[in-house]
Amino acid sequence: xxxxxxxxxxxxxxxxxxxxxxxxxxxxxxxxxxxxxxxxxxxxxxxxxxxxxxxxxxxxxxxxxxxxxxxxxxxxxxxxxxxxxxxxxxxxxxxxxxxxxxxxxxx
Amino acid sequence: xxxxxxxxxxxxxxxxxxxxxxxxxxxxxxxxxxxxxxxxxxxxxxxxxxxxxxxxxxxxxxxxxxxxxxxxxxxxxxxxxxxxxxxxxxxxxxxxxxxxxxxxxxxxxxxxxxxxxxxxxxxxxxxxxxxxxxxxxxxxxxxxxxxxxxxxxxxxxxxxxxxxxxxxxxxxxxxxxxxxxxxxxxxxxxxxxxxxxxxxxxxxxxxxxxxxxxxxxxxxxxxxxxxxxxxxxxxxxxxxxxxxxxxxxxxxxxxxxxxxxxxxxxxxxxxxxxxxxxxxxxxxxxxxxxxxxxxxxxxxxxxxxxxxxxxxxxxxxxxxxxxxxxxxxxxxxxx
Numbered sequence: 001x002x003x004x005x006x007x008x009x010x011x012x013x014x015x016x017x018x019x020x021x022x023x024x025x026x027x028x029x030x031x032x033x034x035x036x037x038x039x040x041x042x043x044x045x046x047x048x049x050x051x052x053x054x055x056x057x058x059x060x061x062x063x064x065x066x067x068x069x070x071x072x073x074x075x076x077x078x079x080x081x082x083x084x085x086x087x088x089x090x091x092x093x094x095x096x097x098x099x100x101x102x103x104x105x106x107x
Numbered sequence: 108x109x110x111x112x113x114x115x116x117x118x119x120x121x122x123x124x125x126x127x128x129x130x131x132x133x134x135x136x137x138x139x140x141x142x143x144x145x146x147x148x149x150x151x152x153x154x155x156x157x158x159x160x161x162x163x164x165x166x167x168x169x170x171x172x173x174x175x176x177x178x179x180x181x182x183x184x185x186x187x188x189x190x191x192x193x194x195x196x197x198x199x200x201x202x203x204x205x206x207x208x209x210x211x212x213x214x215x216x217x218x219x220x221x222x223x224x225x226x227x228x229x230x231x232x233x234x235x236x237x238x239x240x241x242x243x244x245x246x247x248x249x250x251x252x253x254x255x256x257x258x259x260x261x262x263x264x265x266x267x268x269x270x271x272x273x274x275x276x277x278x279x280x281x282x283x284x285x286x287x288x289x290x291x292x293x294x295x296x297x298x299x300x301x302x303x304x305x306x307x308x309x310x311x312x313x314x315x316x317x318x319x320x321x322x323x324x325x326x327x328x329x330x331x332x333x334x335x336x337x338x339x340x341x342x343x344x345x346x347x348x349x350x351x352x353x354x355x356x357x358x359x360x361x362x363x364x365x366x367x368x369x370x371x372x373x374x375x376x377x378x379x380x381x382x383x384x385x386x387x388x389x390x391x392x393x394x395x396x397x398x399x400x401x402x403x404x405x406x407x408x409x410x411x412x413x414x415x416x417x418x419x420x421x422x423x424x425x426x427x428x429x430x431x432x433x434x435x436x437x438x439x440x441x442x
Contacts, residue, residue, distance in 0.1 A: 015400050058400070058408065087404035 002098040005105050006073035010063045010080055011039075012090025017061050023079050024065050027072045028106050032065040041089060066097060068105040114433045121429035124234060126227045129323045130424055133330020145328050153321045153328075154393055155293045157226045160314040162297020163306050165245030170302050177242060179373050180383060183365045184246045187387045188254035191218035191358050195350070196261055204344045207265050212399045212406035213347060215258025216415045217354050219391030220251040222290055223329060224423050226322050228385040231428055232378050233319075237441055239378025245298055250386055252285050255395060259402035266405065281402055288394040326424075329392070333417045340413030347410055351390075351418035359388030359427050363434060370439075377439040381431045388427040390419040 010020055017034065024032050037060050067073045077092045084090070099105055121127060136143055169177075195214020200207050225244050232239055256278055263276035285291060300306050340348060366380030375383075396412050435441060 013400070015397055058396070 002100055003068065003102045005066050005068045005097050005099045005102075006070045007064060007066045007095045007097045008073045008076050008092065009095070010077075010090060010092045011060060012063070012080075012084070012092075013088050014059045014061045016084050016088050016090075017063065019084060020063055020080055023083075024063070024076055027067070027076050028069070029065045029067055029072070029076075030104065030106055032063055035062045035064070036060070037062060041091075066099060066105050068099070068102055069107055072106065114437060117433040117436060118429045121231065121432065122425070124231060125319070125323050126230055126326055126428075127425055129326035130227075130330045130333075130421065133327040133332075134334045134421070135330075137331040137334035143331070145324065145331075150325070150328050151289065153325045154222065154290060156314065156317060156321050157325070158222055158290055158293035159297040160310070160318050161222070161226065161229075161244045161247075162294040162299075163301040163310050163314060164241040165243075166298040166301020166303075167307070167310070168241035168301075169245070169298070172240075172242065176240070176373055176375075177246070179369045180243065180366075180375055180379065181246055181249050183362070183369060183383060184249035184386065185253050187358070187362050187365065187383075188218050188220075188250035188252075189257050190361070191354075191387065192254050192257045192261065194358075195354070199346065199350045199354075202344075202346045205346055206407070206410075208262050208403055208406040209343070209347075209410040211258050211262045211265065212403045213350065213411040213414050215255055215399055215403075216395045216411045217350075217358065217390040217419060218250070218254030218258065219395040220247045220254075220386050221389035221392045221420060221423065222247065222294075223322075223325050223392060224389035224420060224428075225382070225386060226318070227326065227424050228382055228428050228431075230319055230322055231432060232381065235432060237378040237381065237432070237435065239376050239382050243379045243382045244386075245294065246383075247294065247386060248286075248291055251291070251391065251394070252282055255285060255391075255398050255402070256281050258399065262403040262406065281398065284401070285394060285398055288398070290393045329416075329420060329424075333421050336413050336417040339409040340417050343407065343410040343413060347414040348418055351414040352422060355388040355390065355419055355423040355427050356430065359384040359423070359431055362387030363431055367438065377435050377441050380439075381435045384431040384434075385423070385428055388423040388431070390415040390423065392416055392420055 021032065039060055073094055077094055080092050192214045195217060196211055199205060199214060200210025225247060229244060259281055260276045363380060363384040366375060366383040369375040370380055392415065396408065399406065399411060400408055
């Protein structure tokens with residue numbers, strides 16, 4: 001038996017990971033996943049394959065969080081876009097997903 | 108005339124020393140499109156090793172030394188860190204086509220200190236048998252932190268004026284963030300271990316002997332990175348390239364002058380004067396960029412990292428260090 005839920009995905013700079021996590025947790029999510037990676041966007045190529053003299057703050061992270069509550073998911077996406085994406089580069093999108101074990105995904 | 112010939116000779120012989128040779132070698136193979144990769148973890152470990160070694164030796168010397176001798180150089184370090192940022196704020200940041208935030212962030216990075224440049228200078232001085240106080244490199248936070256803090260505060264003030272909103276820039280979180288960064292953490296831990304414990308056995312058998320070899324690998328990485336970042340610099344205003352070419356030498360010469368004052372006032376060694384100049388000449392590559400990215404989010408990282416890593420750092424190492432060593436020999440008559 002599956003339930004409908006909303007997944008928010010944020011791909012952005014590692015330097016603002018903590019601020020995003022704070023937003024996610026404030027909306028009542030009980031967990032999230034962070035994947036580090038590399039790629040190319042409007043701000044140029046980002047890679048963690050070669051040593052970066054500037055450290056790993058400029059690496060990309062993909063933060064995924066699934067919430068049973070659609071409104072909470074939208075609030076996360078809006079807050080990230082409004083508060084952080086004025087200056088930092090990143091994208092955010094929402095997807096409908098089907099989940100098992102509904103109790104794992106918040107109220 | 109002879110002085111100028113000597114100067115040129117010292118200068119040219121530096122280009123063949125391993126430190127510079129590896130830096131230029133890295134740029135060369137990167138330009139050829141080589142796929143040589145040194146793993147990121149190795150890079151981080153080398154940075155840790157170098158800063159731990161600098162900290163340990165500094166701490167051990169402070170333990171047996173006279174704190175009063177350090178006061179004037181430490182004050183010069185703070186003055187230079189702030190002075191360089193203010194200089195950049197009123198020159199680079201006011202040039203046509205330069206966004207104020209980008210200019211201030213770049214000045215902040217050039218006011219901050221590069222541990223790798225400092226380590227390179229230590230090896231060069233060692234090879235030239237020029238002695239220096241081991242606590243001089245440990246003064247690096249005194250220049251680094253004030254420069255980054257001042258740049259972030261200036262950018263905050265500028266943004267307030269633009270938006271008309273009052274938002275206080277809090278200084279302590281920036282200082283705390285700098286101190287917690289990997290570079291300064293290693294340095295400060297080394298200092299404390301050197302001050303309060305007896306790390307001589309590991310220092311002499313491990314940290315000190317590995318220093319030169321690891322530095323050559325680091326220089327290779329810096330060279331590769333410098334070339335890779337040039338493409339980023341091409342996309343921002345050309346003034347950044349001009350600033351990155353000239354600023355390291357101007358900052359270094361200013362510091363050299365202040366160092367000479369300290370030499371006469373409190374007996375700072377010629378090697379110490381040269382290191383102070385190198386410190387001012389260098390621009391932060393490890394701790395500075397992430398701190399600025401977080402502190403001045405409106406500034407374009409391509410501008411300040413491109414200016415610093417691709418031009419500023421090679422200038423400070425390849426031109427600055429030989430210049431100050433040659434100048435030291437000229438002024439102090441050391442050979």
